[in-house]
Amino acid sequence: MSRTRSWTTRALVCVAVGFWAFGGCIQVKPGEGQVSAVTTVAPAPTAAVTGDRQILHALSRLTYGPRPGDVERVRALGVSAWIDRQLRPRTIDDSATERALAELTTLRMSIPELLREYPRPDPRLRAQIANGEMSRQEMLERYPIEKRPVRIADELRAAKVLRAVTTERQLEEIMVEFWFNHFNVFAGKGDVRWYVSAYEREAIRPYALGKFPDLVRATAHHPAMLFYLDNWLSAKPDYRIQAGPNRGRPAGLNENYARELMELHTLGVDGGYTQKDVTEVARAFTGWTIDRPRTDAHFIFRPGMHDTGEKIVLGHRIPGGGGRDDGERVIELLTRQPATARFVATKLVRRFVSDTPPPALVARVAGSYLNTGGDISSMLRTIFESPEFMSEDAYRAKIKKPFEFVASAVRALGGTTDAQGAMALARASAEIGEPLYQAQPPTGYADRGEVWVNAGALLARMNFALGLASGRYSKVSVELPALVAGADPRSPEAVLDRLLVTLVADQAGSRTRAVLAAQLNDPQITRLSPDDRGPANTDVAKLAALVIGSPEFQRR
Amino acid sequence: MMTRRTLLKAGGCALVAYAGAPRFLVRTARAAEPSGKVLVAVFQRGAVDGLSMVMPHGDPAYAGVRPSIALQPPRRGESERAVDLDGFFALHPALAPLVPLWERRALAVVHACGSPDTTRSHFDAQDYMESGTPGVKSTQDGWLARAIGGRAAKATPFRAVAIGPALPRTLHGDVGALSMQSLDRFDVRAGADTTARQGFEALYEQGVRDLLHGTGRETFDAVKMLKSVRASRIAPANGAEYPRAPFGEALRQIAQLVKADVGLEVAFADMQGWDTHVGQGAERGQLALRLRDFGAALAALAQDLGDKMADVVVLTMSEFGRTVAENGNRGTDHGHATAMLVMGGGVRGGRVYGRWPGLDRSQLFEGRDLAVTTDFRSFFSEVATRHLGVAATPIFPGFRSTQAPLGILA
Numbered sequence: 008m009s010r011t012r013s014w015t016t017r018a019l020v021c022v023a024v025g026f027w028a029f030g031g032c033i034q035v036k037p038g039e040g041q042v043s044a045v046t047t048v049a050p051a052p053t054a055a056v057t058g059d060r061q062i063l064h065a066l067s068r069l070t071y072g073p074r075p076g077d078v079e080r081v082r083a084l085g086v087s088a089w090i091d092r093q094l095r096p097r098t099i100d101d102s103a104t105e106r107a108l109a110e111l112t113t114l115r116m117s118i119p120e121l122l123r124e125y126p127r128p129d130p131r132l133r134a135q136i137a138n139g140e141m142s143r144q145e146m147l148e149r150y151p152i153e154k155r156p157v158r159i160a161d162e163l164r165a166a167k168v169l170r171a172v173t174t175e176r177q178l179e180e181i182m183v184e185f186w187f188n189h190f191n192v193f194a195g196k197g198d199v200r201w202y203v204s205a206y207e208r209e210a211i212r213p214y215a216l217g218k219f220p221d222l223v224r225a226t227a228h229h230p231a232m233l234f235y236l237d238n239w240l241s242a243k244p245d246y247r248i249q250a251g252p253n254r255g256r257p258a259g260l261n262e263n264y265a266r267e268l269m270e271l272h273t274l275g276v277d278g279g280y281t282q283k284d285v286t287e288v289a290r291a292f293t294g295w296t297i298d299r300p301r302t303d304a305h306f307i308f309r310p311g312m313h314d315t316g317e318k319i320v321l322g323h324r325i326p327g328g329g330g331r332d333d334g335e336r337v338i339e340l341l342t343r344q345p346a347t348a349r350f351v352a353t354k355l356v357r358r359f360v361s362d363t364p365p366p367a368l369v370a371r372v373a374g375s376y377l378n379t380g381g382d383i384s385s386m387l388r389t390i391f392e393s394p395e396f397m398s399e400d401a402y403r404a405k406i407k408k409p410f411e412f413v414a415s416a417v418r419a420l421g422g423t424t425d426a427q428g429a430m431a432l433a434r435a436s437a438e439i440g441e442p443l444y445q446a447q448p449p450t451g452y453a454d455r456g457e458v459w460v461n462a463g464a465l466l467a468r469m470n471f472a473l474g475l476a477s478g479r480y481s482k483v484s485v486e487l488p489a490l491v492a493g494a495d496p497r498s499p500e501a502v503l504d505r506l507l508v509t510l511v512a513d514q515a516g517s518r519t520r521a522v523l524a525a526q527l528n529d530p531q532i533t534r535l536s537p538d539d540r541g542p543a544n545t546d547v548a549k550l551a552a553l554v555i556g557s558p559e560f561q562r563r
Numbered sequence: 564m565m566t567r568r569t570l571l572k573a574g575g576c577a578l579v580a581y582a583g584a585p586r587f588l589v590r591t592a593r594a595a596e597p598s599g600k601v602l603v604a605v606f607q608r609g610a611v612d613g614l615s616m617v618m619p620h621g622d623p624a625y626a627g628v629r630p631s632i633a634l635q636p637p638r639r640g641e642s643e644r645a646v647d648l649d650g651f652f653a654l655h656p657a658l659a660p661l662v663p664l665w666e667r668r669a670l671a672v673v674h675a676c677g678s679p680d681t682t683r684s685h686f687d688a689q690d691y692m693e694s695g696t697p698g699v700k701s702t703q704d705g706w707l708a709r710a711i712g713g714r715a716a717k718a719t720p721f722r723a724v725a726i727g728p729a730l731p732r733t734l735h736g737d738v739g740a741l742s743m744q745s746l747d748r749f750d751v752r753a754g755a756d757t758t759a760r761q762g763f764e765a766l767y768e769q770g771v772r773d774l775l776h777g778t779g780r781e782t783f784d785a786v787k788m789l790k791s792v793r794a795s796r797i798a799p800a801n802g803a804e805y806p807r808a809p810f811g812e813a814l815r816q817i818a819q820l821v822k823a824d825v826g827l828e829v830a831f832a833d834m835q836g837w838d839t840h841v842g843q844g845a846e847r848g849q850l851a852l853r854l855r856d857f858g859a860a861l862a863a864l865a866q867d868l869g870d871k872m873a874d875v876v877v878l879t880m881s882e883f884g885r886t887v888a889e890n891g892n893r894g895t896d897h898g899h900a901t902a903m904l905v906m907g908g909g910v911r912g913g914r915v916y917g918r919w920p921g922l923d924r925s926q927l928f929e930g931r932d933l934a935v936t937t938d939f940r941s942f943f944s945e946v947a948t949r950h951l952g953v954a955a956t957p958i959f960p961g962f963r964s965t966q967a968p969l970g971i972l973a
Contacts, residue, residue, distance in 0.1 A: 237840045240892040259891020263840045266683065266897070276684050282929065285683075406775070438744075440728035447835050448609070450686050460774050461730040462782040463743030469763050470752050522765040526758070549759065557766045558775040 054399045061086050063512050064402055065391075067563040068359050069093050070177035072407075072415025075490060075509055090391050093178035094216065094384050104174045110426050111162040111169075114204060118230065118304045121201050125156040127301075156201060160194040161430060163204040164443045168429035168436075171414035172422065182215035182383065183207065184410075185358055190226040190272060191451035192235040194444040198300055199235050203444060206231035219351060219381030220342035223272060227338060228306040230297045236449065238264035239296040241289060243314035258312070265289035267449045273341040275350030284321060290314040291325060291333035348376035352386065354454070359390050360401050362455045368395040403514065403562040406456030409439035411563065412468060416475055416555045419510050420485035428482030435474075439467040460561075472555035476548040487547050499527040506550055514559040523550055599874050600951055601821055603814075603830045603864075603907075604707055604733065607857070607881040608689060609838035613901030614887065614933065615850055616658070617672050617915065621651030624922035628888040632843050632895070643846055648672070652915045656846050657854035660862035661906075668912035669865065669872070671971055673942050675900040675917050677883055677935040681928075683897035685838070688882035692939060693733035695959045702960075706940075708736030709958045710947045711828045719826030720785040726813035726832050734831055739781050746795040746816050750786050760786070794823035803867035804859075810834040811860040818867045821875060828951065837881060840894040865906060873908035876950045876972070878943065884933050887922055899932035903942065909950060909972045916969045941966055949973075 056064050062081045066073040069090065081089045092099060108114060113121060132150060135141040141149075152158075170180050187207055194203040210225035210232070226232045233239040241261035248256045265288035269280045294313030298305055308331035317327040321344070325336055341347060352372035356364035368390065375382070375389040390396055407415060413436045417424065424432060433443050440459060446452050453459075474480060476487070494505035503523055507515045515523075526549065554560060619625055620636040634655065637647035645653035646662050652674065654662065664670040680697035682688050691697040695706025704712075711722060723740035725731050734740035743749045753759035760783075767779025789795070797819045805811035813832035820827045836853050843850045861879075865872050884901030900920075906912065920926050920934040928934040941964040944955045949972035 237892065237894075240841055242891055244891070246891070256893075257891070261840055261890050261892050261894070262896045270684050270686075276682070276687050282683065448685060448838075457735065457774060458729055460778050461725075461742040462778060462785055463741070463745075463749060464728065465775075465779055465782050466743075466749060466751060466786070469759075473751070473753050473759060516769065516771075518769045519766060522762065522769075525765070526762055549756070549762075552759070553762045553766065556763055558769075558771070558773075558779065561775055 055394060056397045056399060056402050060402060060513065061397060064397065065090060067403070068396075068405075069181065069391075070418075071171040071181070071411060072418045072563065073512075074418045075421045075486075078512070093176070094387060096176035096179040096216065099175045101175050104170060104176075107169050107173055107425070108166055111166050113159050113162045114166055114208070116204075118202055118205050119302060121156075121159055121205075122302055122304065125154060125158055125201070127156065159204055160200060160444055162426075163194075163207065164433040165426045165429035167410075167443055168414065168432045169424065169426065171410070172417050172424055172429070172432075178387075179215055181358075182387075183212050185355075186211050186215055186222055188446070188451035188454075189354065190222065190232065191446050191449055192231045193447045195447070196235055198304070199231050202229070202231035202234065202304060205229075214383075216384050216387070217382075219347075219376065219383060220338065223268075223338050223342055224335075226272070227268070227292075227295070227334065230300065230304045230306065232264070233295065233297050233306070234300070236264035236267055237261045238292055239300070241293050241295075242312035243290075243293050246312055249311065260286070260289050260293065260314075262286065262289045265292060268337075269341065271449055273347040273350065274344060275346060275353075278344065278346035278350060280321060283319075287318040287320050288337055290316070291318050291320065291329075291337045294331065295334050342381060343377075345373065345377065348373040348381070351381070352376060355386055356390060356395075357454050359387070360393075360396055361404050362457075365395045368393050405563050406460060406561055407563050408452065408454070408459055409441035409464070409468075410436045410443065412439065412561065413471065415563070416472060416560070417483060417485070419555065419560075420475065420487070420551065421489055422475075422483055422485040424480075424483040428480055431480050431482060435471045435480075439471060440464045468561065469552075469556035472552040472560075473549075476552035476555065478548070487551060490551070491547055500524065502547065503527060503550060506547065506554060510551065510554045511557070511559045514562075515554075515557075516559070519557060519559060523553060526550060526553065601827050601830065601875045602707075602710065602947060602950055603817060603832070603875060603877040605861075605877060605879040606689070606693075606731070606733075606831070606833040607837050607879060608685075608833050608835050609881075610685065610688075610883050610885055610897060611837040611881040611901055612839060612843065612850060612885040612895055613674065613676075613881075613903075614884070615843070615845075616655050616854060617648070617674055617902040618645050618653045618655065619651060619674070619919065619922065620645065620647075620653050622919070622922045624887075624924075628922070630889065631893045632845050632889050634845050645846070649915055651919070655851065655854050655858075657851040658858035660858045661904075664862065664865055664906055665913055669910060670904065670906040671910050671912045672902055672904055672915045673917045673937055673969065673971070674902045674915055675920050675933055675935060676903045676937040676939055676942055677900040679935065679938055681899070683883065683899075685882055685897075690732060692880060692882050693731060695733075695940060695943070696961070697940075704736030705731070705733035706943065706947075706958050707733040707829050707831060708738045708740060710951060710953055712737050713953055713957055714828075717826050717828070720781050720788060721820060721825040722828045724817070724820060724827060724830050726816050726830070731831050731833065734829070739777075741781065741785050745812075746789060746819060749789055749795075788825060792823040792825060794819045794825065797822050799863070799867045801866050801869050803863040805863040805867075806856045806859045808856050808860075810856055811863065814860045814864045815867070818864055821868060821871060839885070840890065840896060841892040843889070843894045861904075861906065876905065876907040876910060876946060878946055879904040880939065880943075886931055887927055887933055888931065899928045900935040901933070903939070905942075905946060905971060911971055911973055916971055937966070937969070938962075938964065940964070942969060942971070945969055945971060 062078050065086050066077055066081060132146060136146055174180050192199050192203060192206060194200055206229050210229040214221045214225060240258060242258040244259045246258045248254055248258050262285050266285045270276045274280055294309045296307055296309055298307035310330060313330060315327055318325040318333060320337055320340060323340055325333055352369045353364050356369050356372060372386050372389050375385045379385040413432050436443060441452060490509050491502045491505045494501040615634060618634045626633045634645045637645045637653040643656060645656055646659060647653045661670055678688060678691055678697045680691055693705050694702040696702040708723060720741060723734050723738045725734055725742040727742055728744055730740060730742040751760035751763055764783045767776055769776060799815060805815040810832060817830045817832060834857060839850050861877060868875055880903050881901050883897060883899055885895035885898040890896050918936040920936050924930060940959040940962045944959055945968055947953060947958055948955045
């Protein structure tokens with residue numbers, strides 16, 4: 008009964024949307040979300056988003072912010088066709104991005120190559136500097152910065168910014184960021200610095216729109232995760248290390264990975280597991296370790312470290328003697344739990360819809376998970392086709408994270424960057440509070456506005472806006488004249504209107520416009536005739552900076 | 564009652580009337596006499612091993628369960644070893660800079676302190692310790708904000724300040740807390756163009772009631788006041804040397820705010836890196852390095868503030884402790900109770916407070932962890948009420964301490 012009613016609601020919304028929309032109506036396919044998980048009727052969302060606002064909304068959620076011309080491009084294709092393409096990134100040509108990434112050579116190197124090419128500092132060097140046998144200059148020559156392991160994460164940061172700014176496969180990139188954060192590793196922890204870029208390339212990116220259980224499996228086996236959450240060292244009680252510098256030392260159980268696997272990767276903290284389950288899961292994963300971590304670093308199962316006894320996980324018996332399969336069975340068990348479906352659905356809805364995820368939508372997305380074996384594209388489709396997504400409640404309701412803000416600002420100004428510029432932009436993201444690949448705790452970064460809005464961070468956003476628009480980022484080129492092209496250069500008001508439409512579409516309130524208009528006759532600007540900075544007595548760069556630092560631009 | 568933040572959020576009309584005067588001056592009308600007392604809360608994120616920080620050398624079970632990470636018992640004259648406090652507990656040798664404070668009775672320890680909630684999730688346990696409501700996730704604000712929320716708003720945007728990239732959970736609430744990474748860089752930086760700040764200020768001035776506008780307005784008040792007192796120019800006094808690391812920098816800047824007399828009531832700083840699952844070390848090693856920075860920064864703060872320390876209390880906390888026995892990798896896993904420190908004016912120092920539950924297996928919580936004998940809320944509310952002179956009830960809603968007060972503050 009309840010199901011029928013929610014279909015009716017959605018059908019009505021769809022009719023209304025179709026009636027008003029310029030672009031295509033997003034079709035709600037009957038049957039989507041038709042799962043037992045739907046037991047409650049969604050409180051009818053407020054008014055649906057219509058017209059060009061649909062396009063702006065989709066662009067603001069599925070991309071790192073619209074570039075000049077994006078609205079027109081999506082309008083030409085139709086919103087739902089455009090969303091559909093974003094869900095199938097292989098159909099989108101992205102060779103320009105690949106070319107831009109070419110100079111970042113570490114991105115394509117294997118872990119053994121990275122370990123060889125970017126060796127850890129020779130401890131003797133340190134000693135020689137300490138006792139004055141070598142000057143700092145000499146050390147820099149013998150051990151140049153660009154050959155140090157820190158280069159690996161630096162290039163990965165640059166690549167992340169470059170991709171966010173330039174890729175046509177925007178949704179895929181957003182999902183890579185989302186899943187990396189979900190299965191977070193900290194690039195500053197020990198050997199992770201050599202593993203981190205392979206981790207994103209091998210364990211996250213291939214599955215970003217694939218099956219969730221594949222992500223759990225790929226991360227569980229990857230040396231970056233094995234190292235970050237210490238499972239590579241976890242062994243049966245009273246095990247003695249067989250080789251390496253710690254040979255003969257006793258080792259034993261380490262719970263770190265087991266706990267976070269359940270708390271943060273699958274079930275969620277309220278997913279119904281106990282301390283006993285944590286210990287049992289840790290026992291199941293004993294022996295999942297890293298082979299030759301400092302030269303080769305690939306997954307290996309060492310039967311000698313494995314606890315061969317029986318394990319009971321969430322009431323399910325895993326008989327003794329399973330060896331490596333114990334861990335595989337735990338992953339299989341955890342990824343088919345309804346708690347996992349709910350947990351993953353909640354996080355996805357929070358990312359794409361609202362900081363307070365509507366429960367009815369979460370239930371339907373969890374239903375998609377359970378019906379499809381955790382298919383990420385299906386879950387996203389359920390979200391994008393929902394009335395909750397295309398509702399006025401959701402429109403501009405999210406506050407951009409620092410990285411989203413930085414990327415969206417460059418995109419809004421029609422900017423392009425090379426690798427060096429991308430590194431500078433990554434530093435800007437850090438200043439505003441989000442250093443990339445540097446979330447130390449396994450929770451990753453939060454996805455709620457209140458976490459990112461505070462006095463220091465707001466000033467950092469304004470300062471970034473000023474720096475970007477005034478060309479202080481020398482390797483990032485922004486196209487200010489192109490932004491206001493078409494507006495009459497003799498009319499400052501026309502230029503301002505043009506700028507507002509390009510940067511914040513329909514968002515600028517009348518008071519915002521009034522504040523900016525007051526800047527047009529700035530006595531500090533004394534140009535009496537128009538030039539490439541804009542009309543006389545008008546500083547387009549400053550106006551653009553004010554808009555990008557404004558409250559309106561902080562939202563998506 | 565209209566609190567400061569609701570006033571600001573609602574304040575389009577009310578405040579426009581005073582346009583021109585900085586808001587912190589406008590608010591003077593409502594201000595109460597400032598008490599001048601400051602409470603500094605310090606969070607050790609990642610769960611510090613209380614059994615290493617303040618080691619129970621008098622407990623016979625201690626050394627046996629920690630074959631590679633137990634500290635050697637203290638021995639007079641051996642500076643490499645832990646420093647005996649009272650014949651039963653000893654301070655980790657890396658915390659040696661705090662020993663003079665202990666001897667002056669300006670530093671106390673509460674051991675076996677923690678949360679009644681049994682979660683071993685970092686995230687949840689931090690959340691509970693910051694909201695002050697263990698087991699309740701729906702609490703919107705934090706206890707440190709509530710601690711001063713009941714007072715009349717003072718004429719300053721600097722009542723509550725966190726040094727760091729984000730506003731911590733414990734300062735969420737109605738007091739309009741600020742967070743900043745650096746006092747020095749806390750301004751709109753537009754070179755010669757002085758109108759950029761005015762432009763941004765005008766944009767955030769509008770009457771929309773949301774997080775962004777409210778925060779923006781508070782920010783510009785703070786920028787102006789900070790400029791007028793030149794807080795970032797104040798150098799450390801009394802030869803204090805802060806470690807050049809984020810935590811040392813945070814405490815150095817908190818001291819600047821205290822000395823600049825901006826009306827600070829509560830401050831917050833945190834330090835990461837306590838989650839020592841592997842290779843924790845004993846007198847030396849990973850944990851010792853963290854403790855060295857931690858202790859040196861706290862000692863520098865006390866040194867720097869000198870006589871002003873009489874008005875300041877520093878309270879340290881961590882979401883839980885670590886397993887009593889070391890794990891399979893010469894580290895420790897997530898546990899339950901830990902040790903917390905309190906120093907400053909009014910502290911009855913030179914004592915370890917709390918009942919010691921014992922380390923014998925039969926005495927452990929769930930057979931593995933140090934049991935909690937002091938609810939962190941008893942400890943925190945005692946410190947907050949005695950030091951700041953506020954009522955306990957709203958700070959920890961629903962909590963009535965069943966234990967006798969520790970008597971930790973005079």
